[in-house]
Amino acid sequence: MTIEFSTVGVVGSGAMGRGIAQIAAQAGSQVWLHDVSPGAAEAARSSIQAQWQRLADKGRMEAAQVAELGQRLHIAGGMADLAPCTLVVEAIVERLDAKQALFAALEGVLAPGAVLATNTSSLSVTAIGAGLKRPERLAGFHFFNPVPLMKVVEVVAGLQTDPAVCTALARFAQQMGHTPVQAQDTPGFIVNHAGRGFGTEALRIVSEGVADFATIDRILRDQAGFKLGPFELMDLTALDVSHPVMESIYRQYYDEPRFRPSPITAQRLAGGMLGKKTGAGFYRYADGVAQLPAEPATPVVAEIPPIWVSPRAARRAELYHLLKDLGAPIETGTSPSPTALTLVAPLGFDVTTVAVVERLDPARTIGIDMLIDDASTRRRVLATNPATRVDIRNAAHALFARDGKAVSVIRDSGGFVTQRVVATIVNIASDICQQGICSPKDLETAVTLGLGYPMGPLAMGNRWGPTNILEVLFNLQTVYGDPRYRPSPWLRRRGAIGLSLLHEEE
Numbered sequence: 001m002t003i004e005f006s007t008v009g010v011v012g013s014g015a016m017g018r019g020i021a022q023i024a025a026q027a028g029s030q031v032w033l034h035d036v037s038p039g040a041a042e043a044a045r046s047s048i049q050a051q052w053q054r055l056a057d058k059g060r061m062e063a064a065q066v067a068e069l070g071q072r073l074h075i076a077g078g079m080a081d082l083a084p085c086t087l088v089v090e091a092i093v094e095r096l097d098a099k100q101a102l103f104a105a106l107e108g109v110l111a112p113g114a115v116l117a118t119n120t121s122s123l124s125v126t127a128i129g130a131g132l133k134r135p136e137r138l139a140g141f142h143f144f145n146p147v148p149l150m151k152v153v154e155v156v157a158g159l160q161t162d163p164a165v166c167t168a169l170a171r172f173a174q175q176m177g178h179t180p181v182q183a184q185d186t187p188g189f190i191v192n193h194a195g196r197g198f199g200t201e202a203l204r205i206v207s208e209g210v211a212d213f214a215t216i217d218r219i220l221r222d223q224a225g226f227k228l229g230p231f232e233l234m235d236l237t238a239l240d241v242s243h244p245v246m247e248s249i250y251r252q253y254y255d256e257p258r259f260r261p262s263p264i265t266a267q268r269l270a271g272g273m274l275g276k277k278t279g280a281g282f283y284r285y286a287d288g289v290a291q292l293p294a295e296p297a298t299p300v301v302a303e304i305p306p307i308w309v310s311p312r313a314a315r316r317a318e319l320y321h322l323l324k325d326l327g328a329p330i331e332t333g334t335s336p337s338p339t340a341l342t343l344v345a346p347l348g349f350d351v352t353t354v355a356v357v358e359r360l361d362p363a364r365t366i367g368i369d370m371l372i373d374d375a376s377t378r379r380r381v382l383a384t385n386p387a388t389r390v391d392i393r394n395a396a397h398a399l400f401a402r403d404g405k406a407v408s409v410i411r412d413s414g415g416f417v418t419q420r421v422v423a424t425i426v427n428i429a430s431d432i433c434q435q436g437i438c439s440p441k442d443l444e445t446a447v448t449l450g451l452g453y454p455m456g457p458l459a460m461g462n463r464w465g466p467t468n469i470l471e472v473l474f475n476l477q478t479v480y481g482d483p484r485y486r487p488s489p490w491l492r493r494r495g496a497i498g499l500s501l502l503h504e505e506e
Helices: 013-028 040-057 063-070 096-107 163-175 198-207 213-222 231-236 238-252 263-270 317-327 352-359 390-400 418-435 440-451 457-464 468-478 489-497
Strands: 005-011 030-034 074-077 088-092 115-118 138-142 152-159 181-183 284-286 287-291 307-310 343-345 367-370 379-383 408-409
Touching: 005 343, 005 418, 013 030, 013 040, 013 088, 030 040, 040 063, 040 074, 074 343, 096 115, 115 163, 152 163, 152 440, 163 181, 163 440, 181 440, 198 213, 198 231, 198 238, 198 263, 198 418, 213 231, 213 379, 213 408, 231 238, 238 263, 307 317, 343 352, 343 390, 343 408, 352 367, 367 390, 379 390, 390 408, 418 440, 418 468, 418 489, 440 457, 457 468, 468 489
Parallel strands: 005 030, 005 088, 030 074, 088 115, 115 138, 152 181, 307 343, 343 367, 379 408
Antiparallel strands: 138 152, 284 287, 367 379
16 A cells, blocks of 8 residues: 655644654654744654554554554654655644744745644644645644554545645555544534533533533433533543633624633633642542542432323323332322322423423422433433422432443533533534534544543434433523523424434435
């Protein structure tokens, strides 16, 4: 196989530059490392070689291969040493002026046909190339950290980028063992754009006093299947990385409400509570381990009252089967008896509103999240309203924990935690498709590989029902009167006629 770019320059030898240089050399390219900081490129080469040696020590690489790969790494002492390169990838500071100056200098050194690539995560590729003589030779080539392990790369076309440049970069990404996804030059590209719903909506939920950080993380892990909760994830990536991305995308989209950052992260950033690397973020860390608060104990209840289920409850038949399996005394009358625990299962609406609209006694009314089928979850989530009696809350908690499944009880709000976060993720993803930023297929690939979600956002919508997601969004709009829950036209059309969210229009 002929390598797409036989001689590759990497400017910037931090974590991203080292990772890109490593996989380019492993693909068969001769790689030239350049950094303006004295000794930085040499240190990067030593770090990469040490990484290969560790792989050899584990039996995952032969000693001869380590030696061969080492011969492909070179130090570029000055810009002129990059002249033979057919591709130069920039991985320097995330500042527009610095990147523009670097590429202007590279144009004066490289052959006219050489390809320029920027690893920017948040700046416009078009803006970076605006002052170039040959802007058609520049494209985005956005890797994720750590580069050797994160197997997706966004290939981003600026307004003047030659499509052949993106095609060549995509082929090279595959030769390096990565999966390329094609994106238009818009704020956040695919992954950082699609990822806005997870953290920002969770932060809003906390700010409303619905639940604490640990409870929200537990719910989204155990109920929706995310590997990490949003606050665990932000602690891992660090707020000095994640908060500026929130602000950048929000501002670049002219204060789009869906992307509004939170004062909670701004305050922690200002206080130096960045996450795991500083020992404190949303959690405190001891020897690198998060110190999590204990879950509330399941209440001990002498007798469970009769349970009456609202006729408007989501998954009502499934809920009845669950109650039967849990041994609950069930009422089936047209209205609850004076002693009944009244169970509602709204989509998007808060428990208080449902109790008022359905003329139920709010003191005996409690909600349960049934967006996702119970058999698919490891946790049940209940919600009280401001008038719910303590004995009713305790009885519901005890009942739904009878089979050993974890139970979280949260305060009333529009929508449950999972409903709000999942609906926001699906809605933002649908809007990406609406704008034509990428194909639905590349969206699913980018999010699954780049964010580690249990499935792509459109697959989430398919699995739990486009009409259910739409109902959550419409009802959240009613509760909050906030445009951030405005459904994307792309989602609205598909939900209305029952088509798969993955359907691509010709």
